[in-house]
Amino acid sequence: MSVAMPPGSAFLPLSVSLRGARLVYDDLLLFDGLDLELVGGSLTCLLGPSGIGKSSLLRLLAGLAPRGMSGHLHDGSGQSLRHQVAYMAQQDLLLPWLSVLDNVLLGSRLRGEPPDRSRALDLLARVGLTEVAHSRPAALSGGMRQRAALARTLMEQRPLVLMDEPFSGLDALTRLRLQDLAAELLAGCTVLLVTHDPLEALRLGEHILVMNGRPATLSALPELPGAPPRDPGDPALQAAYRAILRQLDAGSR
């Protein structure tokens, strides 16, 4: 992997603040009065069991708020987040009729901007997909497809990147490699990564928030030593892993 300027260098770090988020789903109060702060330019992992409302919280930040959801959302300077967000989901969401390259260029097409092919090809090279740039997604493995989705996300050059369990559909080895690649390429961006995998959060998160209980609350984990991506074999990580499991377990009672 060549060392190049991180894509995040195109903008200043963006800090994000969400106040008083509330979600009612089917008459069930999932959370109320929830506050979330994202530190500019750092990767925050949001960890919690399935169905707790993690993805809904992320969708609120992405401007895709589901019905029954509200909250006050702005960046550090009180601006709205429109045009500042890129979104990567668990499914790669590649359009099957477009080549990988054209998928990476989708955002500019939708906005009616002239597509910057050379930058797209450069990003594809950095995720190791130069050879398949002109193939359709169906020809790609799951890991390659998710790398294409990562390139598409980076192409947007947005200061806030929201990721909803982007690696959970992959096998263990592919997942580790993609986590490393994402951590490297997303340097400089403010990232919120939603996951239900404590190890993934411990490996990648500069800040880790645990979401649990009903209505759900957020609590920050103590900061871990070392810069991500961390070694999963590190004893400090293992200790933190046990602590998280205890915390999640306590929250589910």
Add this chain to the structure above:
Amino acid sequence: MKARLWRALLTLAGLLLVWQGVVMLGDLPPYIMPDPLAVGVRLWRDAGLLLGHAAVTALEIVLGMLLGTVLGVLSALALGYSRRARRWLLPVLIASQAVPVFALAPLLVLWLGYGMGSKIAMAMLVIYFPVTANFYDGLRHTPGGWLDLARVMAPEGRRWAVLWHIAIPAALPAFGSGLRVAAAVAPIGAVLGEWVGASAGLGYLMLQANSRMQIDLLFAALLVLAVLAVGLYFLVDAGLRRLLPWHPANPATLENG
């Protein structure tokens, strides 16, 4: 490909054999059921006549397909794009299906005359609904994840851009199903129109042959019509496969799997 051709030929030979068998065993007179040879001779001798009428019917079918498809695509786009169109057009569309289209044939001949117009209109009417319904269904079922992605990428809500870049391509496989159905039913519409009142076309020729007890000619016309209809279907099918090579439910990819 070669194996497919062989299979087709073998099936054809089998059908001819059954036909011959029925005629021989049932001891059927030629004015009820002529044997394959007699029909073959008729096909050969009246090739010019048959081709002339076939050309008329083919033109009616193709023009009906084209107009019906254009109208169906426009209706589906209007339904998919505008809530008002859905509110006003959709009930009309569904109610129109309660009227059997074939019952309209005499009216169409009355209004549009004995020429090609009424047959084109008939073919158009029978394919309009399958094309519209299938394409509209495809437009309605754009995967939500793609729309979410588009909303984050272009929050200013360029609806036409989302329609053009995502919803329409995503609906093309459904549109393809509609078009395949259309290719199968369009000949029915045209021939029915010819039966009600015409001065040319295979349906007209069949009625004429029937009233003159030229049953071998009736069968020959029927065969030409079958070839026409099957040919149209395969043409449309091949065109769709070429147009949508990415579609996973494409029969070609299923067969290769």
